[in-house]
Amino acid sequence: MDAAIDLTDRSQALDLANIRAQLIRLEDTITFHLIERVQFPLNQTIYVPGGVRIPGSDLSLMDYLLREQERLQSRVRRYDSPDEHPFFPDALEEPILEPLEYPEILYANNVNLNHTIKQRYIEEILPSACPNDRVDRGASQENYGSSATCDVNVLQALSRRIHFGKFVAESKFQENPEKFVQLIKTKDKKGIDEAITNMKVELKILERIKMKAETYGSDPALAEYRNKVDADAVVSLYKNTIIPLTKVVEVEYLMQRLKGTQWE
Template identity: 30%
Template sequence: MLWFGASLLLLSASPSWASVVVTADVSNNARRPAFPVPDLTQIRDILAHLEAPIISGLTERMGLATSHDLYANNGRRLIDVLTTRENIALKAGRFDYGKMEYPFTLPLISPDFTTPLTPFNPGTFHQDTFSGNPNITKFYLETLVPMFTSATSFYYHLDNSTLNDDAALNLDATLLGLLSHRSHIGKVVAETKYAANVTVFVPLIKSKDAGTIRTLLTNTAQEANVLAQAATAATAFSTAWITSGASFPPATGVNLQNAAAKLFRELIDITTQIEIEYIMQRLR
């Protein structure tokens, strides 16, 4: 349920990671910089640069032995690690306006509002209230974590134990941050597409026609390119680890390919939803 007033609060019976708090302050508009967005070619280069870190992190995480009990209670221990890390990151400015990084456990940055003094002309970033992080966390816990099945670890312990819960949770948190950043660049994609077709989008926004907006935003050819690039990267990283001497089981390459395919398919879907929500709030 969404309540409007001095703040916007999204309440849910879902786990704690699904709750998002948004504080609205119209006066923030005047203090914020106006950020022009790059064109689609530049954005695609930016997204391509994120593929290697994501696949690298996924490769490393799949190389760790995992006790799935670590993610009991809707990933409570992971959420605790995220909260600690995000409180430190907040002080360092990681979630500042325009950074395109959004916390999983802390209040979101307040949205922008169009006013005579801050018109947010087409091509200018306009912060909305939507976060894709709950969907990312749900996918991570329900789909990716069960794919972490390695019985060995690249950590060496004299007691021959294979588990390193701290390393696993911190890798999880790092990977989630990358997935979130990659997905929320969809807001920039949406602004670029909006600026290129304002006269078409405005009536659709006013009529709340999310279906047609989705159709306009979807580029199946580009989606296929993203999936192909992710598959290539997964092959390259698994091969590099194995040829360097890493003690990985024979199925590592196939498992990484499968995980990467599921992950980037989900990222495409979450990013599309982020784009739609951005467009729907563009005239706010």
């Protein structure tokens, strides 16, 4: 099953079955990268500006790596893609590759929740996912770079997953424009939130993510290598961060959806 969605193909990009496959696939990606990250201690210092001194920069070590990674990836046009959102927009450079032709899929919008995603990740997700016995091991700096490298992978996957809410929202809007136009015109955010919420689906996601964290986090052959990641921490990541922030993305996207259209 090929889950990679092609965003240069408009009909693919707004097909709810394709979007669902992509979101399910991203559950694996997020779980894999988080399992990689939590093999290292929390290493709190790498998130503190100045915690590791970086010449010519007052960023934290993790922010430094994330920013430089975005700069590099912007050159190969990562941020041309409508499902990618930078954490450091000011670091982006002009792509060195020829631009791709993306059809107009999403309406113009400025929704970018990366600041909140990063904050939640550092303050809530990591402390709960890195077991306590690793928190204070940190006299050694040996895994600072490895930890930050994994963080970049996790954060980019989280950002992609959460901002995919824009495609979900656009697809739902097109299914029933009358209903959404009315809610949007009356600025009824609560009504929009209710219209896009499906509690049954959300519960299914949480059940599934628990199974994934347990399965992917356990060596299938060696009992002593179980629970590489705390499954409850991954469930809580979905319950308290990914699902609610995705809905914020959907609502905020829809609030901007009528600008410049027949419905404005």
